[in-house]
Amino acid sequence: MDTVTKTRARIGTAWIGRDLSWLEVLMLESFVATGHEVTLFSDQPAAMPKLDGVTVTHMRDVFDYDENERKHMPPAAFVDLFRLNMIARTGLTWVDTDVVSTKPLELWNGYLMVRDGEIDYDHITNAFLCLPATSPALIQMVEEVASKDLDYGWMRHRMRRQILELPKKDRFIGASKISRQAYGPSYVTSRLVAHDEFAMARPKETLDAVPWDLTDLFFDPKGGCYNWFTDDTVGAHIALSQLRKRHINKGPQPGSFLHGVQEKVQAFRQAQAKA
Numbered sequence: 001m002d003t004v005t006k007t008r009a010r011i012g013t014a015w016i017g018r019d020l021s022w023l024e025v026l027m028l029e030s031f032v033a034t035g036h037e038v039t040l041f042s043d044q045p046a047a048m049p050k051l052d053g054v055t056v057t058h059m060r061d062v063f064d065y066d067e068n069e070r071k072h073m074p075p076a077a078f079v080d081l082f083r084l085n086m087i088a089r090t091g092l093t094w095v096d097t098d099v100v101s102t103k104p105l106e107l108w109n110g111y112l113m114v115r116d117g118e119i120d121y122d123h124i125t126n127a128f129l130c131l132p133a134t135s136p137a138l139i140q141m142v143e144e145v146a147s148k149d150l151d152y153g154w155m156r157h158r159m160r161r162q163i164l165e166l167p168k169k170d171r172f173i174g175a176s177k178i179s180r181q182a183y184g185p186s187y188v189t190s191r192l193v194a195h196d197e198f199a200m201a202r203p204k205e206t207l208d209a210v211p212w213d214l215t216d217l218f219f220d221p222k223g224g225c226y227n228w229f230t231d232d233t234v235g236a237h238i239a240l241s242q243l244r245k246r247h248i249n250k251g252p253q254p255g256s257f258l259h260g261v262q263e264k265v266q267a268f269r270q271a272q273a274k275a
Helices: 022-033 067-072 075-090 136-147 157-164 168-178 185-194 212-219 224-228 245-250 257-274
Strands: 006-008 011-015 038-042 054-058 093-095 099-101 106-108 112-115 124-130 235-237
Touching: 011 022, 011 075, 022 038, 022 054, 022 099, 022 257, 038 075, 067 075, 067 168, 075 093, 075 124, 075 136, 124 185, 124 235, 136 185, 157 168, 212 224, 212 257
Parallel strands: 011 038, 011 093, 038 054
Antiparallel strands: 006 106, 093 124, 099 235, 112 124
16 A cells, blocks of 8 residues: 555534434544544534534535435435535545544545455445545546436346336436435445545444444443454444444443443543633
């Protein structure tokens, strides 16, 4: 790899609807506590909590989306479109709202891409993503989703056939109903590979070390998740969709990873108050 220039990531994320749980609030505050600028985009910004160090703004400020798409696409697919437009128009680094920060997150030559598997597996996760404005892959994707002219060649054969059988005017929304990840990791990965931009992808352990089916480990009072971390780990993807309701309702126990993050955020806020 050529020389790498590292810069502190500026964080952007989005929330559709009104209520944030303690986990989403912890995510936002954890990135503030590790020295990041944080912007929360929302379709209802007035309903979002006011947190020091977090700028809240409307999603339309960076993505003048089609209301029909917003209403009829699955939320996950709509967020995939928002993510690309946010990155292209602001240079912010996308991070899902169920990711917490433990160390400063850096871009490498303007990129943040994290593998969704082993080192020889050419696939990224969309939970964390940044591409420079000059990225050919980013430019292509923003143009494609704006024109809605896509070939869906990255989709599995059966799904692609279903999509192409739809009337052309219905394919863009229809694809997201056939697969809510139609514009997700496989799409982004296909464009990165096509433009030879995959070399900057970083190991899964950077932000997504613990497998999704072991999400309970983040709540383990004996710290079981630490067995999965490496020296390069700078945060953790908590995989909200995999959490048991009791974890959200009760919150983390003392000794657990997430309780430790809460304590670090509290210490940061107390130091701020004294300064």
